[in-house]
Amino acid sequence: MSISNGRRPARGKKRQATITDVAATAGVSIGTVSRYLNGYQVRRDNREEIEKAIESHGYARSAVASAMKTDTLHMVGLMVPNCDEFHAGLLASLVTLLRIEGLATLTYCHGNNQASVEDAFNVFRTHRVDALIMTGFDQASNRISEVVGGGTPVVLYDNELRGLNVDCVKVENFESSRRAVRHLAELGHERVAVITGNLSHWTAQQRLRGYQAALEEAGLQADPGLVFQGYWTKHDGYAAMGRAWEADKRPTAVFSCSARMTFGALTFLKDQGARVPNDISLVSFDDVEMFELFDPTITAVAQPVHRIAESIKDLVVSRLNQEEFHSRLVNLPCEIILRNSTRRLQS
Amino acid sequence: MSISNGRRPARGKKRQATITDVAATAGVSIGTVSRYLNGYQVRRDNREEIEKAIESHGYARSAVASAMKTDTLHMVGLMVPNCDEFHAGLLASLVTLLRIEGLATLTYCHGNNQASVEDAFNVFRTHRVDALIMTGFDQASNRISEVVGGGTPVVLYDNELRGLNVDCVKVENFESSRRAVRHLAELGHERVAVITGNLSHWTAQQRLRGYQAALEEAGLQADPGLVFQGYWTKHDGYAAMGRAWEADKRPTAVFSCSARMTFGALTFLKDQGARVPNDISLVSFDDVEMFELFDPTITAVAQPVHRIAESIKDLVVSRLNQEEFHSRLVNLPCEIILRNSTRRLQS
DNA sequence: TAAAAAAATCATAACGTTTCAATTTGACCC
DNA sequence: GGGTCAAATTGAAACGTTATGATTTTTTTA
Numbered sequence: 001m002s003i004s005n006g007r008r009p010a011r012g013k014k015r016q017a018t019i020t021d022v023a024a025t026a027g028v029s030i031g032t033v034s035r036y037l038n039g040y041q042v043r044r045d046n047r048e049e050i051e052k053a054i055e056s057h058g059y060a061r062s063a064v065a066s067a068m069k070t071d072t073l074h075m076v077g078l079m080v081p082n083c084d085e086f087h088a089g090l091l092a093s094l095v096t097l098l099r100i101e102g103l104a105t106l107t108y109c110h111g112n113n114q115a116s117v118e119d120a121f122n123v124f125r126t127h128r129v130d131a132l133i134m135t136g137f138d139q140a141s142n143r144i145s146e147v148v149g150g151g152t153p154v155v156l157y158d159n160e161l162r163g164l165n166v167d168c169v170k171v172e173n174f175e176s177s178r179r180a181v182r183h184l185a186e187l188g189h190e191r192v193a194v195i196t197g198n199l200s201h202w203t204a205q206q207r208l209r210g211y212q213a214a215l216e217e218a219g220l221q222a223d224p225g226l227v228f229q230g231y232w233t234k235h236d237g238y239a240a241m242g243r244a245w246e247a248d249k250r251p252t253a254v255f256s257c258s259a260r261m262t263f264g265a266l267t268f269l270k271d272q273g274a275r276v277p278n279d280i281s282l283v284s285f286d287d288v289e290m291f292e293l294f295d296p297t298i299t300a301v302a303q304p305v306h307r308i309a310e311s312i313k314d315l316v317v318s319r320l321n322q323e324e325f326h327s328r329l330v331n332l333p334c335e336i337i338l339r340n341s342t343r344r345l346q347s
Numbered sequence: 348m349s350i351s352n353g354r355r356p357a358r359g360k361k362r363q364a365t366i367t368d369v370a371a372t373a374g375v376s377i378g379t380v381s382r383y384l385n386g387y388q389v390r391r392d393n394r395e396e397i398e399k400a401i402e403s404h405g406y407a408r409s410a411v412a413s414a415m416k417t418d419t420l421h422m423v424g425l426m427v428p429n430c431d432e433f434h435a436g437l438l439a440s441l442v443t444l445l446r447i448e449g450l451a452t453l454t455y456c457h458g459n460n461q462a463s464v465e466d467a468f469n470v471f472r473t474h475r476v477d478a479l480i481m482t483g484f485d486q487a488s489n490r491i492s493e494v495v496g497g498g499t500p501v502v503l504y505d506n507e508l509r510g511l512n513v514d515c516v517k518v519e520n521f522e523s524s525r526r527a528v529r530h531l532a533e534l535g536h537e538r539v540a541v542i543t544g545n546l547s548h549w550t551a552q553q554r555l556r557g558y559q560a561a562l563e564e565a566g567l568q569a570d571p572g573l574v575f576q577g578y579w580t581k582h583d584g585y586a587a588m589g590r591a592w593e594a595d596k597r598p599t600a601v602f603s604c605s606a607r608m609t610f611g612a613l614t615f616l617k618d619q620g621a622r623v624p625n626d627i628s629l630v631s632f633d634d635v636e637m638f639e640l641f642d643p644t645i646t647a648v649a650q651p652v653h654r655i656a657e658s659i660k661d662l663v664v665s666r667l668n669q670e671e672f673h674s675r676l677v678n679l680p681c682e683i684i685l686r687n688s689t690r691r692l693q694s
Numbered sequence: 695t696a697a698a699a700a701a702a703t704c705a706t707a708a709c710g711t712t713t714c715a716a717t718t719t720g721a722c723c724c
Numbered sequence: 725g726g727g728t729c730a731a732a733t734t735g736a737a738a739c740g741t742t743a744t745g746a747t748t749t750t751t752t753t754a
Contacts, residue, residue: 013418013497028704031703031705035702043702060472062741064414067709068710069708069741069743088438119446123451290641292614376733378736382733415740
């Protein structure tokens with residue numbers, strides 16, 4: 001008696017072999033095949049028959065059907081703002097690390113767009129991912145609390161969210177920015193501008209606060225007129241640098257809060273024919289490989305991308321394994337890489 | 348009579364509202380709710396009740412359960428070698444474009460590792476993605492033909508695969524490389540080295556052939572001793588440049604076949620204290636934004652990332668909509684962006 | 695060698711959707 | 725009002741797994 005059930009040629013896909021097919025040709029029940037697939041003991045002769053049958057059918061278990069019963073898809077949703085240098089590295093590391101843990105990654109680029117962030121939540125929800133990793137957004141705590149309330153682990157990168165049971169990984173934005181700006185102050189700079197990211201982002205706030213703290217510690221007046229906000233993009237970095245350049249009393253140094261804004265700032269300076277560090281000193285948050293190749297090479301705060309990815313992965317996995325139920329915070333240090341984009345000011 | 352069926356607290360997830368719950372509180376059958384969800388006509392009063400019920404339950408349809416019946420997950424698998432500048436851009440564009448078509452993206456970075464490529468196929472298969480997009484691998488035609496045989500559309504980027512019913516998008520690797528090298532020849536360079544990618548990759552072969560063709564057309568002898576193979580990485584670009592630099596008769600120009608290898612080559616030259624273009628001219632395949640900021644700015648072949656993503660998306664979508672059954676090839680032109688990394692040789 | 699214990703297997707009921715034949719409802723016409 | 729037809733609804737059967745209680749087989753013990 002052959003077990004050939006009705007066809008269903010959805011979208012032209014051919015019917016794939018099922019556990020039922022395997023069971024039939026192996027001459028055992030589907031329960032036994034399932035046991036085999038899930039690593040339980042089966043009698044030797046049966047195991048061999050099953051293996052032969054799997055081989056001959058080219059069977060691969062359906063994660064979809066499996067998820068139906070177990071409510072576990074072995075898949076996490078990853079939401080990044082875009083694929084700039086930093087996030088590209090993070091994404092690649094994460095995808096790889098998660099895969100090693102048996103987790104597939106559903107990716108979403110929200111482009112700092114509120115509607116897209118909403119959409120991302122919807123996608124992740126309807127696809128029933130097991131966990132969420134998110135970064136670079138703001139104003140989504142209601143959706144997050146909804147997700148968390150549903151029992152789905154959430155890990156945030158560089159976002160602080162009080163009162164919600166989520167895990168966070170962050171770098172020492174405040175400390176690192178403070179050190180970066182202190183470095184400028186120590187070189188004798190008194191008028192230091194900052195090009196910040198979107199100040200509704202927690203990260204941008206932290207970096208700005210670090211900047212302010214450093215100035216204060218150096219006994220300098222933090223001039224609000226030297227704070228230039230951008231929205232993390234190259235374009236905004238360009239514009240912000242332009243405004244800084246035209247400021248009443250031109251700053252002698254600038255602290256740029258992201259790699260992309262640094263690109264913009266440098267482009268502006270290049271267009272102006274301004275020389276770094278002779279005409280202005282510059283320190284960048286975010287280090288990218290290519291800063292080494294710029295002329296001058298750029299002093300930058302390097303985020304430990306791989307350790308960040310590692311930490312995020314660990315948090316996700318421990319939550320999925322039910323090893324931890326309370327929110328945790330991992331705070332990673334950055335490294336300041338001194339290069340040639342700053343100079344000592346003769347006073 | 349309340350429809351509260353047994354709990355199943357897998358992984359601590361709370362039970363999500365189901366179509367059954369919605370049907371119960373709306374006072375209709377689940378079939379009617381399903382009709383509503385899928386956009387069919389339902390009686391006005393029922394529609395309103397259903398909408399209220401969905402709202403109050405916070406219901407979101409399960410793509411997993413849906414896929415069980417329809418064999419369609421609205422998800423595509425995307426396999427890239429890594430997240431270098433080019434692939435990061437491609438990935439971001441693709442993810443976004445696909446999402447607009449209602450497709451989620453399962454991402455995999457195979458790192459040019461054969462075992463990982465195999466693993467990627469397994470992940471995509473067990474997750475039953477509706478289509479595959481792949482790039483940057485070699486030697487997988489048996490797995491691909493298996494996938495295609497199963498009725499799953501496959502779209503390749505920059506890979507040629509004869510005899511298989513897959514769609515391919517590529518750029519004019521041969522033509523563009525030829526033009527790039529011709530440019531060098533026209534500037535009077537007679538000893539032009541090439542730093543190629545992994546020659547088992549079709550793309551690398553094409554670019555090398557373009558290089559050879561250009562030299563031939565210029566009446567120059569293509570010296571095999573000036574061909575330096577790397578594996579697309581910065582590290583290999585560095586090493587290859589090193590070998591080129593120490594060649595018996597040092598080349599006066601070099602054509603580097605990928606951005607990352609260009610970084611490596613430039614780093615080597617910088618370490619040597621060699622000046623571009625004075626000591627050696629350089630043209631790069633792959634343009635990255637930052638080449639504008641280098642000193643000198645780098646002449647490069649720019650791949651039309653967004654058009655590539657657009658084309659790939661179109662091919663995938665048309666296949667999924669069963670609008671096309673024969674393999675297609677989209678061949679996109681590149682642009683050569685002339686900057687300052689080449690100079691005319693005084694002969 | 696029989697009984698008891700343990701191990702392996704089986705049949706079947708979920709899981710949350712979609713689909714389909716059968717039924718009910720509603721609209722319209724004479 | 726009765727009859728016809730289309731539109732909307734229903735109930736139940738899938739889809740491919742896992743989990744579970746009941747059963748069979750094997751192993752151990754007496």
